[in-house]
Amino acid sequence: MADTINYQLAHFVASYGAVSQIPPSTCPEVSFVGRSNVGKSSIMNKLFGRKGLVKVSSTPGKTANINFFEADGVHFIDLPGYGFARRSKAERERWARLIGDFFESERSFNLVVSLVDIRHDPSALDHQMIEYLQEGGFTFVVALTKADKLSRGKRAQQAAAIKRQLNVPAEDIIVTSAEDGTGIADLKGVIVERCL
Template sequence: MAEDINYNKVHFVASYGKASQIPPSTCPEVSFVGRSNVGKSSIMNKLFNRRSLVKVSSTPGKTSNINFFEADGVHFVDLPGYGFAQRSKGERERWANLIGDFLESERSFNLVVSLVDIRHDPSKLDLQMIDYLQENGFNFVVALTKADKLSKGAQGKQLASIRKQLHVPADRIFVTSSQTGQGIDHLKQLIVDYCLGEDDGVEALEESE
């Protein structure tokens, strides 16, 4: 049950500017990735039932480090948003390298949550991220954000369209909203299944090699 993780105990652990600075995994980890304006911080705050534990900025692309949070022995990893054009080329490259170095490191990748804005077709970078996760055998799901901006009918059409574009199974993609809480209970259950159940992200990675 989702109650197995007490999100009331969630707290900030540390922030890292380089993947080489991050200590080895000591517990299950859930990593969140997505474009810089996809609403990642808002979804994480809704998951944690906090208003501002994960910093939400009015300026997309503000998060430049990898931030770790912890609740009941599970680490939640907030990766920098990718694809924000108004940052310098050097900074964008640093973020890309930071994300890449993290995903290529030896860690407990129990679950990667890839966030995509339901209102738009996936970007080239979104497609590349999903391809990367699939090709490297990650346990991952796609959470479509900002569903409250669309009607129920439009949500269903976009869900079907984006699923086909990303080439992911129906059970790996779902709809969320940080405003209404839609999909959050499902996300919590997925986290329990992959972090406290029999699934093991590290084993999945080893099997894919």
């Protein structure tokens, strides 16, 4: 296998409403998880170099299923965004179960990309997610999104603060922007390292 992934080959595979529907892992997998309005779809589209492959929603919390994409023999998994208040309690609980069931299933978790908005302190749910990944022994990186909204100095300051708050090593934090492409090459590097 080459030591790069051809993202031009990226395509949608399938959408699943329950973990029991998902076929077993047959290739390396990269899972994306984060709050509903963190910019998950935008970062994935930037990674794939495709504008609308992963549906970007004007209503946060729209992804209610687990969506699989594939590029060059690697699966990219878009998990439902967590913590969006405008959905019913039952729907929020279904998502929490879906994410929980997914991480508890037997899969090749080569890398989990946990997305956190760089402009704000991590939410209680962000903390829970990171603790869950740490306790479960998952290999993960924290991608800080929307970096283009801050000055360079402020980015560094926020990244350092979030690193401390989440108790994550500096090398596991990537400052990213779907707008100007900041950090996308670094993210691709980690994906290759973990998947190939």
